[in-house]
Structure formats: C-alpha cells, structure tokens
Amino acid sequence: MPKKKTGQRKKHEKQKLHQKKIQSSKEKQDLVERPCNFNMDCDKCGRKQKNRAFCYFCQALQRLPVCAQCGKAKCMMKSGDCVVKHPGSFTTGLGMVGAICDFCEAWVCHGRVCLTSHACSCPLRDADCIECQRGVWDHGGRIFVCPYCSNFLCEDDQFEHQASCQTLQTETYKCVSCNKLGQHSCLRCKLCWCDDHIKRKGFKYDEKQAFPCPKCSHTTSATKDLSMSEWVSLAMRPALSLKQK
Ligand SMILES: [Zn+2]
Numbered sequence: 001m002p003k004k005k006t007g008q009r010k011k012h013e014k015q016k017l018h019q020k021k022i023q024s025s026k027e028k029q030d031l032v033e034r035p036c037n038f039n040m041d042c043d044k045c046g047r048k049q050k051n052r053a054f055c056y057f058c059q060a061l062q063r064l065p066v067c068a069q070c071g072k073a074k075c076m077m078k079s080g081d082c083v084v085k086h087p088g089s090f091t092t093g094l095g096m097v098g099a100i101c102d103f104c105e106a107w108v109c110h111g112r113v114c115l116t117s118h119a120c121s122c123p124l125r126d127a128d129c130i131e132c133q134r135g136v137w138d139h140g141g142r143i144f145v146c147p148y149c150s151n152f153l154c155e156d157d158q159f160e161h162q163a164s165c166q167t168l169q170t171e172t173y174k175c176v177s178c179n180k181l182g183q184h185s186c187l188r189c190k191l192c193w194c195d196d197h198i199k200r201k202g203f204k205y206d207e208k209q210a211f212p213c214p215k216c217s218h219t220t221s222a223t224k225d226l227s228m229s230e231w232v233s234l235a236m237r238p239a240l241s242l243k244q245k
C-alpha cells in the first residue's frame, strides 16, 4: 500500500510547483524571440502574421518553412540528427520539415531533437489572450506576454491591455490583510502585502528571490521600486520597439 503523504512532503511538492510557475513566467518574457512566434509574410497573399505552416488568411502552404523550434529554414545536416538522411545536400521547404505543431501551427524541421522536444515545450501551448480569449488558431498574429501580469496577449490587445495593467488597484499601497503599508506588490492581482502577510505559513522562501504572491504565485515587486517614472518607462517600452521596425 502506498504510504500516505506527510505534511512535509506535501509542502515540498507545493513549493516545487511554485518555483516551476515562477520559472515559466520568466521564459514567457522571451516569447517574441522564439521561432514559432516569428513574423512571417505569406508567400501568396503577402499578409503579415505569425510563423505558421499554412497562411492564416488564404491557407496557402508556405514555400520556405521556418522550424518552430530551432528557427532554421535550410538544413545543412551539420548536427546529423535528421530523421530523413540527405547526405551531401542541403534541403529546404517540404524536404526539411517533419511535423506541424498542434499548438503553434508552425512546421517543425526533421531534426530528431526538434521533433521530439518541440511539442512538449511549445511556448504557445495554452497561449490564449487574457483579453479576448482567442488562441493561436483564432487569430493570425503573434503572441505577446504582458510585462506586468505575465498573461498572454494577442497582437490586437497588447497595448491597450498593458496600459490598463500597469497600475495597482489601491493607489495607497496598503497591505490587503492589515492596512499597513505594503512593501510587496503583485502586478497580476494588483494587490500589496506587508512583510508579514506576504509570507504563507509553512512555506520556505529563497532569500535571494522576490516573494511569490500569496494569492497567485506570480513574482512580486518591491512597491517602493515602482516609482511613477518606472511605470512610465515600462509602459513606453513596447511603443518604442514598435517604432524601430
Ligand atoms: Zn496568404
């Protein structure tokens, strides 16, 4: 008979889950750099969209697929892990691909590593926009992550959402449990916590890391660091990067 889980063990598992969540929110920040989220112009209709096997607008199969995992459009067979061997020759197009990812709708190349690792680690898994609830399949554009709450956003909603997401609900920064000044703020819940109430009983914290929000586990920021100028510079960032293009 399996042993009953002790309190200690349960705690440990909870903690692990917690850290996983924090880790994944960090990964999300680099989402725009992932090949499955690259920009693509359709071969046929020319419309701009996210990298995908078939055009979102006209369904045309793209001539030069870019691997959703490693980002290559041409296989030189340098790593030698190609599932289909092509000694001495480069391949592109359909000769280079092995599968279409169900989550991001982009081609995965015929490299063994890409084929076996992409689907399980696809960063666009469950990438539904927090505003309009549309997933990768429901809109053509790229997927973004809100720098404040770390939720997914579609191209249409990203700026409007970020503008409204950057402020805390309580401008007074009071701890939700005791009304003292809250030193820790969760940008996802828009709540503040004091030094005592940020901590949950029986939970072991890493000294070097910011406390996770007791409500949603999102990493909190120090309220004092969130000066008005920082809010403004954070809010300006996406607008600036758009201009550079
Ligand atoms: Zn098209």
Ligand SMILES: [Zn+2]
Pocket (backbone or CB within 6 Å): 067, 068, 069, 070, 071, 072, 108, 109, 110, 111, 114
């Ligand atoms: Zn690849």
Ligand SMILES: [Zn+2]
Pocket (backbone or CB within 6 Å): 075, 076, 077, 082, 083, 084, 086, 091, 096, 110, 111
């Ligand atoms: Zn190859």
Ligand SMILES: [Zn+2]
Pocket (backbone or CB within 6 Å): 036, 068, 101, 102, 103, 104, 105, 106, 118, 119, 122, 123, 124
């Ligand atoms: Zn994918």
Ligand SMILES: [Zn+2]
Pocket (backbone or CB within 6 Å): 129, 130, 131, 132, 133, 134, 153, 154, 155, 156, 157
């Ligand atoms: Zn949306």
Ligand SMILES: [Zn+2]
Pocket (backbone or CB within 6 Å): 146, 147, 148, 149, 150, 151, 161, 162, 165
């Ligand atoms: Zn947000």
Ligand SMILES: [Zn+2]
Pocket (backbone or CB within 6 Å): 175, 176, 177, 178, 179, 180, 193, 194, 195, 196, 197
């Ligand atoms: Zn408190």
Ligand SMILES: [Zn+2]
Pocket (backbone or CB within 6 Å): 186, 187, 188, 189, 190, 213, 214, 215, 216, 217, 218
């Ligand atoms: Zn929270």
